[in-house]
Amino acid sequence: MDTIGSTLPSDPTLPPVVMPACPIERKLKGQKALVTGASSGIGKGIAIGLGHAGADVVVNYVSGPADAEAVVEEIKRCGGGNSYAHRCDVSNEAEVRQMFERMREDFGTIDILVNNAGLQQDAPFEEMTLAQWNKVIGVNLTGQFLCAREAVREFKRRGVQPAVSCAAGKIICISSVHDVIPWAGHVNYAASKGGVSLMMKSIAQEVAPWRIRVNAISPGAIRTPINMKAWDTIEAYTELMKLVPYKRIGEVDDIARAAAWLASDDSDYITGATIYLDGGMTLYPGFETGG
Numbered sequence: 001m002d003t004i005g006s007t008l009p010s011d012p013t014l015p016p017v018v019m020p021a022c023p024i025e026r027k028l029k030g031q032k033a034l035v036t037g038a039s040s041g042i043g044k045g046i047a048i049g050l051g052h053a054g055a056d057v058v059v060n061y062v063s064g065p066a067d068a069e070a071v072v073e074e075i076k077r078c079g080g081g082n083s084y085a086h087r088c089d090v091s092n093e094a095e096v097r098q099m100f101e102r103m104r105e106d107f108g109t110i111d112i113l114v115n116n117a118g119l120q121q122d123a124p125f126e127e128m129t130l131a132q133w134n135k136v137i138g139v140n141l142t143g144q145f146l147c148a149r150e151a152v153r154e155f156k157r158r159g160v161q162p163a164v165s166c167a168a169g170k171i172i173c174i175s176s177v178h179d180v181i182p183w184a185g186h187v188n189y190a191a192s193k194g195g196v197s198l199m200m201k202s203i204a205q206e207v208a209p210w211r212i213r214v215n216a217i218s219p220g221a222i223r224t225p226i227n228m229k230a231w232d233t234i235e236a237y238t239e240l241m242k243l244v245p246y247k248r249i250g251e252v253d254d255i256a257r258a259a260a261w262l263a264s265d266d267s268d269y270i271t272g273a274t275i276y277l278d279g280g281m282t283l284y285p286g287f288e289t290g291g
């Protein structure tokens with residue numbers, strides 16, 4: 001029988017799942033958000049999603065200014081909020097400080113930080129260079145530390161503004177299913193995401209009394225350039241679906257919606273939590289047929 005369920009897993013040529021249009025509910029109106037690594041992939045989707053929800057958004061990027069400007073234009077168009085692009089390497093302390101200073105000057109403060117910037121530099125373990133290790137840990141883990149620290153300083157300085165949000169600030173760390181699933185050939189990446197997981201929980205524990213919420217989203221396989229080899233041919237997509245009980249690849253919109261909700265007061269009692277947004281990838285799919 002030719003149902004969607006039987007064709008989708010093996011056919012990457014089918015168009016992406018189309019979500020119902022976002023209800024135009026400006027839940028984040030008046031809030032100032034910074035999304036790192038927002039010129040492409042998941043970060044781009046989240047920046048636009050927060051824009052849809054009414055936030056003013058700083059679009060951080062490290063390369064490709066034209067792509068970042070396109071995201072800025074889309075945010076202004078769809079949400080009516082303010083937006084600008086800012087180049088900064090999140091693993092560089094001085095550049096991160098400067099990015100937050102400018103945000104305070106231009107937007108007055110920050111209410112939402114989405115720690116998204118991340119990369120992969122894969123290699124078999126015995127061939128992995130120190131440069132590859134340091135680069136991935138530097139951007140994926142140290143970058144999140146540096147940005148979270150600046151955000152917490154500002155949240156504490158400013159405190160809760162009840163007209164804006166019940167919380168003094170929200171941090172969303174974009175982690176990965178590989179904060180719990182070991183990943184051969186990607187030791188630096190898995191180590192960085194495992195680090196993000198406990199860094200997030202430890203910060204959450206420390207800053208909760210100031211009404212600062214810190215949570216993580218751990219995406220599985222999302223259709224972005226970082227993992228194109230895993231979905232752009234029928235063979236690769238079929239292999240990938242063996243790891244996804246829900247039998248479809250994730251779209252950036254799946255992540256954007258969850259991020260907008262986690263940043264809103266609708267999730268006000270949630271802190272220190274990780275949402276696995278993975279179509280069941282963390283459900284040990286190898287056990288689907290026995291054990």
Ligand code: BGC
Nearest residue numbers: 176177178220221226227230
């Ligand atoms: C990685 C992707 C991978 C996915 C699932 C993500 O964190 O960046 O390359 O497809 O995990 O394995």
